[in-house]
Amino acid sequence: MLLFEDREDAAKQLARRLKEEWLDKRYNAKDKQQQQQSNNNNNIIVLAIPRGGVVIGDVISKILDAKLDVIVSRKIGAPTNPELAIGAVMPDGSYFLNKDIVNMLNVPQSYVIEQANIQKKEIERGKRNK
DSSP states (O other): OOSOSSHHHHHHHHHHHHHHHHHHHHSOGGGHHHHHHHOOOTTOEEEEOTTHHHHHHHHHHHHHTOEEEEOOOEEEEOSSOTTSEEEEEOTTSOEEEOHHHHHHHTOOHHHHHHHHHHHHHHHHHHHHTO
């Protein structure tokens, strides 16, 4: 049994859940319906990553009546398995690591820095080619 028919279905289910959770926390049950009708979500921004994430982000932003922005990043793959993401690099060179995986695999900091620099250059190359 599949949880989702496709990415769009997954996005719709997630958006509905986010909307319910957000509204439940922000408003009490008595005036929730009134707030749903008049709520302006201009302060909410849905961030999505290219490929499948943009499809999902677009659906979620529409349901939440929120803005959509795309984050360009590149994966840092594990030393012995490049498909296993141990982190991600942003265009400015900053990176975010899954410290649990990095520690479990005992990934050296020198590897992370080297890969972050390589992936940053790939981001720059991609921007020039568009």
